[in-house]
Amino acid sequence: MLVSIYRYNPETDEAPYMKDYDITIPGNKDVMVLDVLALVKEQDPTLAFRRSCREGVCGSDGMSINGKNGLACITPISEATKGKMDKLVLRPLPGLPVIRDLVIDMSLFYKQYEKIKPYLVNDTPAPAIERLQTPEDRAKLDGLYECILCACCSTACPSFWWNPDKFVGPSGLLQAYRFLADSRDTQTQERLAELSDPFSVFRCRGIMNCVNVCPKGLNPTRAIGHIRNMLLNQQV
Amino acid sequence: MVASVTNLGRSGLYDWVIQRLSAVILALYTLFLLGFVIASPDMQYSQWQGLFAQTWMKVFSLVALIAICAHAWVGMWTISTDYLKKAAVRFGFQLVSAGFLFVYLVWGIDILWSV
Numbered sequence: 125m126l127v128s129i130y131r132y133n134p135e136t137d138e139a140p141y142m143k144d145y146d147i148t149i150p151g152n153k154d155v156m157v158l159d160v161l162a163l164v165k166e167q168d169p170t171l172a173f174r175r176s177c178r179e180g181v182c183g184s185d186g187m188s189i190n191g192k193n194g195l196a197c198i199t200p201i202s203e204a205t206k207g208k209m210d211k212l213v214l215r216p217l218p219g220l221p222v223i224r225d226l227v228i229d230m231s232l233f234y235k236q237y238e239k240i241k242p243y244l245v246n247d248t249p250a251p252a253i254e255r256l257q258t259p260e261d262r263a264k265l266d267g268l269y270e271c272i273l274c275a276c277c278s279t280a281c282p283s284f285w286w287n288p289d290k291f292v293g294p295s296g297l298l299q300a301y302r303f304l305a306d307s308r309d310t311q312t313q314e315r316l317a318e319l320s321d322p323f324s325v326f327r328c329r330g331i332m333n334c335v336n337v338c339p340k341g342l343n344p345t346r347a348i349g350h351i352r353n354m355l356l357n358q359q360v
Numbered sequence: 361m362v363a364s365v366t367n368l369g370r371s372g373l374y375d376w377v378i379q380r381l382s383a384v385i386l387a388l389y390t391l392f393l394l395g396f397v398i399a400s401p402d403m404q405y406s407q408w409q410g411l412f413a414q415t416w417m418k419v420f421s422l423v424a425l426i427a428i429c430a431h432a433w434v435g436m437w438t439i440s441t442d443y444l445k446k447a448a449v450r451f452g453f454q455l456v457s458a459g460f461l462f463v464y465l466v467w468g469i470d471i472l473w474s475v
Contacts, residue, residue, distance in 0.1 A: 323362040326372030
C-alpha cells in the first residue's frame with residue numbers, strides 16, 4: 125500500500141514536503157491507520173506522530189486521513205480509502221502550527237478550552253457528601269461530556285482556521301454547553317455573558333464540519349444552537 | 361469575551377438577530393414582488409409605477425432597503441474579520457463597505473420618494 129505522509133522538521137527542512145512509503149500490510153488485513161504508521165516508523169524512525177492509548181480514548185493521534193480529520197487508532201484503512209485499500213495520505217490536523225511531521229502545536233486550542241472555564245463552579249455551601257442531580261438533569265450531559273479534546277472538530281472548522289484566537293471553536297463550545305447545561309453549576313449567567321460577543325460563539329456558521337468528523341459521534345453544532353437559544357432567552 | 365468596536369451591535373447576539381430578522385424581511389419583500397409580477401402577466405409601466413407610488417409600498421420598500429443595508433453590513437464585517445488579517449486593510453475595507461451601503465441607502469430613499 126502506498127502511504128504518503130506530510131514531513132516537516134523545522135530544524136533541517138526549509139519547507140514541508142510529502143514523502144511516499146511502500147508498506148506491506150501483513151496478511152493484507154484491514155488494520156487501523158495507526159498500525160500502518162507503526163509499520164512506517166519501523167521503516168523510517170525519523171517520523172514523528174503522537175499516540176498513546178491506541179483505542180480512541182486519549183485523543184492523541186488526531187490527523188487528516190485522506191483529507192478527513194480522524195483518530196488514526198480507530199480509523200480502519202478500508203474506511204479511509206473507501207474500500208479501495210490503495211493509497212493513504214496522512215497530514216497533520218489543518219489550521220494549527222506544525223511542530224514536526226504530524227505533531228501540531230495545540231496551544232491555541234487549549235487556550236480556547238481554558239477560556240470557557242471547563243470546571244464546575246458552585247458558590248453555594250458544599251453539602252456533607254456530594255452534590256446530587258436527578259437522573260433527568262444528568263441525562264442532559266449525555267453527548268457533551270464524552271469529548272476527548274482530540275481537536276479533530278475545531279481543526280476542521282474554517283471559522284476556527286480564520287480566528288483561532290477569538291472563536292472558541294466547536295470543541296470548546298461543546299464543553300461550554302456541558303457546564304451551561306449542568307444543574308449543579310451556578311455560573312450560568314456569567315458564562316453566557318462571556319460568550320455573547322461577535323466571535324466566541326457567533327462565528328459558527330453551522331456548516332457542521334465538526335459533526336462530520338467527530339470520532340466520538342458528538343454534535344457540537346447542536347450544542348452551539350443550544351447556547352444561542354440560551355443567549356436569546358436571556359437577552360430578548 | 362472578545363471586544364470589537366466595528367460590528368453593528370457590539371454584541372454577537374444582536375448582529376445575529378439583525379441578520380435573521382433582515383433575512384425574513386428580504387424574503388417577504390422578494391416573494392411579494394415576485395407574486396406581484398406573476399399576478400400581473402401583461403404589466404404596464406403605469407401598474408409598476410402605481411404600486412411604488414402608494415405610501416404602504418414606500419414604507420415596505422424602505423424597510424427592505426434598511427434590512428438589506430444592515431444584512432450586508434453584518435455580512436461584510438464578518439467577511440472582513442475572517443479574511444483580512446491586517447488591521448489597516450480590514451478597517452479600509454469596512455470603511456469602503458459602509459460608504460457604499462450609506463450611498464445605496466440615501467440613493468434608494470431618493471428613488472423611492474421620487475415615484
